[in-house]
Amino acid sequence: MIRKLKSKPVFPISVTSRACVESFLLRLVVGFIVHHTSMVKNAGVTKPTRAPRTLSAHQQKLHARLEGAQFRMLNETLYTTTASEANALMSSDDGTLFRAYHAGFAAQCARWPRNPLDSVLAALREFPSSAVVADFGCGEARLAKEAPQSTVHSFDFVAVNERITACSMSSVPLSDESVDIAIFCLALMGTDYGAALAEARRVLKSGGTLLIAEVASRFEGIPRDDFVEAVERIGFRYSKGHPFLHIAKNDGSARGGSSASRKGKGRRKKRGGNGGGGGGNGASKRGSDFFSHFAFDTVDNKCVDWKEAGLPSLKPCIYKRR
Numbered sequence: 001m002i003r004k005l006k007s008k009p010v011f012p013i014s015v016t017s018r019a020c021v022e023s024f025l026l027r028l029v030v031g032f033i034v035h036h037t038s039m040v041k042n043a044g045v046t047k048p049t050r051a052p053r054t055l056s057a058h059q060q061k062l063h064a065r066l067e068g069a070q071f072r073m074l075n076e077t078l079y080t081t082t083a084s085e086a087n088a089l090m091s092s093d094d095g096t097l098f099r100a101y102h103a104g105f106a107a108q109c110a111r112w113p114r115n116p117l118d119s120v121l122a123a124l125r126e127f128p129s130s131a132v133v134a135d136f137g138c139g140e141a142r143l144a145k146e147a148p149q150s151t152v153h154s155f156d157f158v159a160v161n162e163r164i165t166a167c168s169m170s171s172v173p174l175s176d177e178s179v180d181i182a183i184f185c186l187a188l189m190g191t192d193y194g195a196a197l198a199e200a201r202r203v204l205k206s207g208g209t210l211l212i213a214e215v216a217s218r219f220e221g222i223p224r225d226d227f228v229e230a231v232e233r234i235g236f237r238y239s240k241g242h243p244f245l246h247i248a249k250n251d252g253s254a255r256g257g258s259s260a261s262r263k264g265k266g267r268r269k270k271r272g273g274n275g276g277g278g279g280g281n282g283a284s285k286r287g288s289d290f291f292s293h294f295a296f297d298t299v300d301n302k303c304v305d306w307k308e309a310g311l312p313s314l315k316p317c318i319y320k321r322r
């Protein structure tokens with residue numbers, strides 16, 4: 001005997017209010033997708049997003065929360081997986097996840113005392129315009145747009161504009177010793193970030209420069225020298241007097257740092273404290289306390305495999321819910 005099954009309502013609410021909830025959720029999701037699709041068309045540099053105007057204030061609040069949650073989830077994933085896992089995730093769609101991540105990242109940047117990319121740009125003005133630059137984990141490649149150098153190779157998982165080459169930064173399509181300056185601005189993200197540093201070493205010319213900017217809280221509990229010495233084992237030497245460190249310490253104002261001090265001379269003595277320590281998300285901190293900066297030159301001897309270099313596991317930069 002076939003018994004007719006009575007289907008139970010999914011929500012313990014009336015049909016009318018369920019329809020209301022469903023229609024509201026649908027509008028929310030559609031609004032979200034439409035909003036992100038419009039960013040696809042403006043695939044330049046993403047600005048912090050705003051909810052579609054058709055939503056009520058309450059819906060806008062929910063929309064912002066959804067976006068924030070999505071950004072925090074993607075961000076945490078990028079810090080806690082390997083490059084290949086992150087690549088599989090980020091390149092699994094038409095770039096929607098990547099754009100969602102960068103919309104959240106842009107909102108986060110707007111809260112910081114300054115954007116470390118500005119210090120990198122100021123440092124690049126100290127180099128000749130003919131220097132070849134490689135930007136590892138370039139995001140939306142603002143660096144390539146604004147740097148004074150005419151050749152900037154920009155690498156990230158997804159190419160949201162024509163300046164970017166889509167790839168994992170642990171395997172970039174450049175030949176050995178073809179680059180003068182390698183940049184990692186907030187880009188040491190995966191658990192195997194050493195592979196990307198080793199790749200930078202491969203493509204850097206002899207006498208090339210590696211510049212790193214990271215959120216200082218990622219180094220909490222990690223002696224600065226442990227990180228520096230591990231990077232040195234991959235084929236670099238810390239460059240204590242580098243103009244980048246000076247510029248960054250002065251919150252991005254490009255004072256000092258003559259071009260004569262630039263390539264190699266007089267900056268290979270001691271390493272030591274620049275920025276570092278502190279961290280957290282408090283925008284009241286000076287930029288130089290908030291971010292850690294490192295500058296290295298290549299050396300031609302004593303390279304070890306990055307897995308043997310003893311690179312510390314950096315803390316993920318986890319953003320608070322707002």
Ligand SMILES: C[S@@+](CC[C@H](N)C(=O)[O-])C[C@H]1O[C@@H](n2cnc3c(N)ncnc32)[C@H](O)[C@@H]1O
Pocket residue numbers: 078083086090105117136137138139140155156157167168169170184185186187189190196
């Ligand atoms: C926090 S964003 C910073 C973007 C840019 N450098 C800036 O300062 O505006 C870090 C970027 O690095 C990218 N990234 C992280 N690990 C990567 C990897 N293994 N290969 C390629 N891109 C990577 C992420 O996709 C993200 O776009």
